[in-house]
Amino acid sequence: xxxxxxxxxxxxxxxxxxxxxxxxxxxxxxxxxxxxxxxxxxxxxxxxxxxxxxxxxxxxxxxxxxxxxxxxxxxxxxxxxxxxxxxxxxxxxxxxxxxxxxxxxxxxxxxxxxxxxxxxxxxxxxxxxxxxxxxxxxxxxxxxxxxxxxxxxxxxxxxxxxxxxxxxxxxxxxxxxxxxxxxxxxxxxxxxxxxxxxxxxxxxxxxxxxxxxxxxxxxxxxxxxxxxxxxxxxxxx
Amino acid sequence: xxxxxxxxxxxxxxxxxxxxxxxxxxxxxxxxxxxxxxxxxxxxxxxxxxxxxxxxxxxxxxxxxxxxxxxxxxxxxxxxxxxxxxxxxxxxxxxxxxxxxxxxxxxxxxxxxxxxxxxxxxxxxxxxxxxxxxxxxxxxxxxxxxxxxxxxxxxxxxxxxxxxxxxxxxxxxxxxxxxxxxxxxxxxxxxxxxxxxxxxxxxxxxxxxxxxxxxxxxxxxxxxxxxxxxxxxxxxx
DNA sequence: CCAAAAGTGTTAGTCCTACACCCATGA
DNA sequence: TCATGGGTGTAGGACTAACACTTTTGG
Numbered sequence: 320x321x322x323x324x325x326x327x328x329x330x331x332x333x334x335x336x337x338x339x340x341x342x343x344x345x346x347x348x349x350x351x352x353x354x355x356x357x358x359x360x361x362x363x364x365x366x367x368x369x370x371x372x373x374x375x376x377x378x379x380x381x382x383x384x385x386x387x388x389x390x391x392x393x394x395x396x397x398x399x400x401x402x403x404x405x406x407x408x409x410x411x412x413x414x415x416x417x418x419x420x421x422x423x424x425x426x427x428x429x430x431x432x433x434x435x436x437x438x439x440x441x442x443x444x445x446x447x448x449x450x451x452x453x454x455x456x457x458x459x460x461x462x463x464x465x466x467x468x469x470x471x472x473x474x475x476x477x478x479x480x481x482x483x484x485x486x487x488x489x490x491x492x493x494x495x496x497x498x499x500x501x502x503x504x505x506x507x508x509x510x511x512x513x514x515x516x517x518x519x520x521x522x523x524x525x526x527x528x529x530x531x532x533x534x535x536x537x538x539x540x541x542x543x544x545x546x547x548x549x550x551x552x553x554x555x556x
Numbered sequence: 557x558x559x560x561x562x563x564x565x566x567x568x569x570x571x572x573x574x575x576x577x578x579x580x581x582x583x584x585x586x587x588x589x590x591x592x593x594x595x596x597x598x599x600x601x602x603x604x605x606x607x608x609x610x611x612x613x614x615x616x617x618x619x620x621x622x623x624x625x626x627x628x629x630x631x632x633x634x635x636x637x638x639x640x641x642x643x644x645x646x647x648x649x650x651x652x653x654x655x656x657x658x659x660x661x662x663x664x665x666x667x668x669x670x671x672x673x674x675x676x677x678x679x680x681x682x683x684x685x686x687x688x689x690x691x692x693x694x695x696x697x698x699x700x701x702x703x704x705x706x707x708x709x710x711x712x713x714x715x716x717x718x719x720x721x722x723x724x725x726x727x728x729x730x731x732x733x734x735x736x737x738x739x740x741x742x743x744x745x746x747x748x749x750x751x752x753x754x755x756x757x758x759x760x761x762x763x764x765x766x767x768x769x770x771x772x773x774x775x776x777x778x779x780x781x782x783x784x785x786x787x788x789x790x791x792x793x
Numbered sequence: 794c795c796a797a798a799a800g801t802g803t804t805a806g807t808c809c810t811a812c813a814c815c816c817a818t819g820a
Numbered sequence: 821t822c823a824t825g826g827g828t829g830t831a832g833g834a835c836t837a838a839c840a841c842t843t844t845t846g847g
Contacts, residue, residue, distance in 0.1 A: 333571075373566040408611070506811070513809090770796080772798095
């Protein structure tokens with residue numbers, strides 16, 4: 320490293336990690352992926368998946384790599400955005416470690432299987448983890464809370480909800496995603512109208528899907544519009 | 557630093573900096589604070605103010621300290637929020653430097669004066685810096701663009717606009733802030749109604765202020781509400 | 794009185810909500 | 821034909837944009 324970089328009593332280099340808050344919707348519930356730590360510190364405790372950023376990769380590339388190594392998930396198919404940096408000097412007992420948190424959203428993903436790091440990973444319903452969250456390693460409870468707030472906010476004014484659906488989806492599936500995140504019933508007919516009247520939100524595929532019972536539903540895929548205006552307001556609640 | 561931290565060919569420690577995108581509204585224009593770099597690399601080029609995070613401070617504390625050292629601004633009086641981390645491996649010619657960008661918004665601030673680092677600081681109207689921005693040091697043009705997008709978005713659904721006003725302000729002053737950011741006229745009467753009907757957005761002080769000419773205007777201060785629902789939509793535009 | 798800016802009222806149109814109703818399928 | 825979920829229609833109310841109008845000041 321060049322010697323024109325400042326190194327003094329006040330300024331020291333830090334370790335950089337990425338941590339991932341990975342969400343999916345399964346059985347009408349918002350789930351987050353946690354891992355059981357296999358190393359000190361916090362050995363055996365639950366944590367968000369993550370790891371060190373390597374020398375020659377971008378932060379995003381590091382997040383994608385950890386997504387694969389720790390969770391067995393190919394990130395090219397899901398929504399990945401940066402949440403923010405967490406760098407309190409005492410957040411890691413090993414020393415100064417600044418972590419860049421990423422938010423990942425994907426359709427109902429396969430349960431992680433054995434054989435890799437991902438074997439230690441498991442899905443947890445966020446509705447049930449209020450007590451569990453306090454036991455998370457590092458400051459991961461804070462990161463998780465920030466991630467949840469970010470999701471709820473972004474649902475109102477972006478098309479991010481489609482990230483929880485597969486390649487093609489019905490409007491009912493999309494609506495159930497909103498209902499899971501907002502914890503509130505939405506009127507199917509009004510929801511349909513709002514979504515379809517926002518040009519570019521979704522795009523008809525022309526195909527249909529048969530529900531277990533009832534009339535076949537039209538299939539849609541993501542449109543090109545990301546920012547929704549007007550936003551899909553959640554009711555007064 | 558503990559030896560249980562990974563150090564290998566792939567993983568190396570990094571330098572952590574904070575960079576500040578500081579905005580104010582003056583003469584109905586959105587302005588950003590830039591500095592002329594006094595050190596290599598990019599000596600003499602314009603850049604966002606910023607510097608190294610010290611050993612025992614949080615990222616936010618580092619941002620507040622740089623705000624004071626580089627811009628002569630006491631940050632306790634303004635809005636300061638984290639924008640995100642920028643850490644491409646080649647963003648700094650000196651080596652791996654990850655920067656945490658902060659967004660700062662404040663009322664018309666005193667022009668930085670000589671005698672300190674802040675002597676090199678100057679306000680630039682964002683409307684005019686399209687060409688200038690390309691010449692900024694490091695990836696600061698990207699950070700600045702992200703900051704502007706964040707401001708415009710947050711104006712719609714938060715009360716962040718009040719950060720550009722002083723302790724107390726008239727509704728016209730607040731409206732002019734919106735007009736400066738959105739580059740669009742707003743109907744004074746409709747604006748007033750929207751703001752006042754959003755409970756907790758602003759709070760009457762009972763005082764008045766005399767404009768250069770015309771009827772005195774009632775003064776308000778920030779209310780306790782941060783999230784606006786419904787959002788102050790910017791018109792179809 | 795006039796100009797300028799604050800502040801109120803009104804109206805026509807748009808959007809939203811709630812809910813009734815029809816449609817297409819499997820059993 | 822029944823149950824189930826998909827999909828359309830509609831009436832009342834809420835919200836909005838546009839703009840006319842009144843109020844209060846200094847000159």
